[in-house]
Amino acid sequence: IKAFRNTVLGETWVETGxxxxxxxxxxxxEAWTPGTVPARGLFLTAGADVQKDRIExxxxxxxxxxESWLVDHVVIEGGPGDPACWQQLTxxxxxxxxxxxxxxxxxxxxxxxxGFETSAVYGWARQVGFAQVAPVKGLDGFNRASPVTGPTYVDATVAGKRLRRGARLWSVATATFKAETYRFLRQDRPTAEEVTAGAPFPPGTVHLxxxxxSEWLKQLTAEQLVTVKGKRGFSKLEWQKLRERNExxxxxxxxxxxAWIAGADRWSEARWQDLERQLAVETPAADGEPPARPANRPAPRRRTRRSSYMS
Structure with missing residues (x-):
């Protein structure tokens, strides 16, 4: 059927599901207090999409x-031509x-x-520093040795002056992470009763x-993986939009x-335990053993974890 649709009907085959x-x-x-981080969330990252009139x-x-949790959604009006917009992002x-x-x-x-207003993004990233900010460039295709490569040094423009090697750019295989995200979203998960009884969520579970x-959810599911035939007759997989907005x-x-750039895919068990100790989170136990509880400590004070060691 797939070959017939591609070669005879000339239609695009949609990889269903x-x-x-x-x-x-x-x-x-799921219900949790807006703007708060659930217990098993151990560090935060953010993705910023630059549009003509806003940054999301x-x-x-x-x-x-x-395992991941959506903590916040921020729309900064004004766009890359508005200095106030960049200040709010800072x-x-x-x-x-x-x-x-x-x-x-x-x-x-x-x-x-x-991808949009490249020089403005480079200029802002250089001003705030690259310890916390990573300019990224999306690459198509699944034939990448690594989903993220870099950084490479590129020229940046600040106040009209071009600076050689002024920004650090990371290349991201967006197709790989889209496929991973959709795989995580399709996973079966325990029922509410099983969760109450202590059943864990599968690795990679996405909590919303x-x-x-509905608009945000439609944007999250706005693309479909399809098989298309190139000019030389070879088939390849590519992501195509089902709707215009996919921010x-x-x-x-x-x-x-x-998260990849921060090193989460390569952290040792000791690093995860260190994060759990900082946040007084129970460390998951080996099979058949009770969970390791954090040591008793006084009531928490308002302190900020800047995760400087992730830079």
Whole structure:
């Protein structure tokens, strides 16, 4: 059927099931206090998508096994030509989100797309510094040795002056992270009764809060993986839009890339345990053993975790 549709009818074959239905995701939304980080979320990253009249930012919390929670969705009006817009994005880097433990977390790494108004993005990133900000460039195709490569040094323009090697650019295989995101979204998960009984969520589970609306969910599921035939007759997989707006999916991909750049895919068990100790989170136990509880400590004070060691 696939060959017939591609060669005889000249139609595009859609890989069914790649884009989760947004209504099914709506039914899976969970309730927790808006703007807070659930207990198993151990650090934050953000993805920023630059548009003509605004910058959209999604903040994600990440835990073991790349389990993730959408923590915040921010729309900064004005666009890249408005200095106030960039100032608000700078302010977001210093903002904190309250963890379930009472600690306060900042964004460990923000990845921002350079596909639109590239020089403005480079200029802003250089001004705020690359310890917390990662300019990224999306690459198509699945034949990449690594989903993220770099950084490479590129020229940046600041106040009309071109600076050689003025910015650090990361290349991101967006197709790979889109496929991963949709795979995570399609996973089966325990029922509410099983969760109450202590059943864990599968690695990679994506948790969406109750405040996400239908538009955001449609943006997250806005693309479909299809098989297309090139000019030389070879077939390849490529992502195509089902609708025009897909900012939520793009921001998710950039935030995921930021987690990779921070090193989460390569952290040792000791690093995860260190994060859990900082936030007084129980360390998952080996099979058959009770979970390791954090040592007793006084009531938490308002402190900010800037995760400087992730830079």
């Amino acid at each position: 790649e884009a989760p239905d947004w209504q099914r995701l709506a039914d899976r939304r 930012v999604d903040v994600w919390a990440w835990g073991r096994g790349l 302010d977001l880097l210093g903002r904190t989100w309250t963890h379930a433990s009472g600690e306060h977390l900042t964004i460990a790494r923000l990845a921002i797309d350079t 809060p109750s405040w996400t609306d 939520a999916l793009d921001c998710r991909v950039y935030a995921r890339a930021a």
